[in-house]
Each structure stands twice: as C-alpha cells, then as structure tokens.
Amino acid sequence: MSAQYVCDTGDLEPGEVMRVDIEDADGRPVPVAIVRDTDGEYHAISDTCSHGQVSLSDGEVEDGAIECWLHGSSFDLRTGKPTSLPATQPVPVYPVSVQGDSVLVDVTTTVAANA
DSSP, rough: OOOOOEGGGOOOOTTEEEEEEEEEEEEEEEEEEEEOOOOEEEEEEBBBBBOOOBGGGGEEEEETTOTTTTTTEEEEETTTTTTTSOSOOOOOOEEEEEEEEEEEEEESOOOSOOO
16 A cells, blocks of 8 residues: 555644544554644654553644653654653654645555664
C-alpha cells in the first residue's frame, strides 16, 4: 500500500496536531497523530503513547517533540524515541509527503529505527 491522503496543508497551523485513522495493508485502522511542528514541517507519529496507552494528539507540540497529556512523557517527532520519563519505549513514526496542498502518510512502513 502506498501513502494515503490525511489532510490539506492548511488544516494545521505550526504547533498543531490532529488525529486520523489510516488503513493499513489489511484494512485495519491505525491511529496516527499528524503534527505540524513549530517550524512548519509535517510529521506522522503513532497516536498511542507507549507508556499510558492514551492519545498523543491531545498533547502539546514543542521543540521537535509531542508531549503526552496524561503523564508528561515527550516523544521525538523524527524518531519516536521518548525524550522524557515515564515512557521508555518508542512509538512508530511514519513517512510523510506533501504533494501540492495534500499531506500523505504511509502506515505500512516506519521511517525511524526506533526499536
């Protein structure tokens, strides 16, 4: 499966995040946080915190990371690695491309060696 449309570039301002469900190769929904960092770059990271199993899209975006609203763990938007406790396990990061005004994400692969 290839990249799928998730939103328009104008749907997110810098520092904003939204949750989307993207179908994987088997047609199952994958919850993904689409993030536009404070520099304006788009990222796609698993929407589920590896520590608390809560939605990361409800968290704050700052300094290239997204913070889990429940326990305060932050995850690097490029690697998915936790940058603060209590989380110790990374979350998947997916490839993002921008074609014209469309933001596309491919959930069939990850972009970072985050294991």
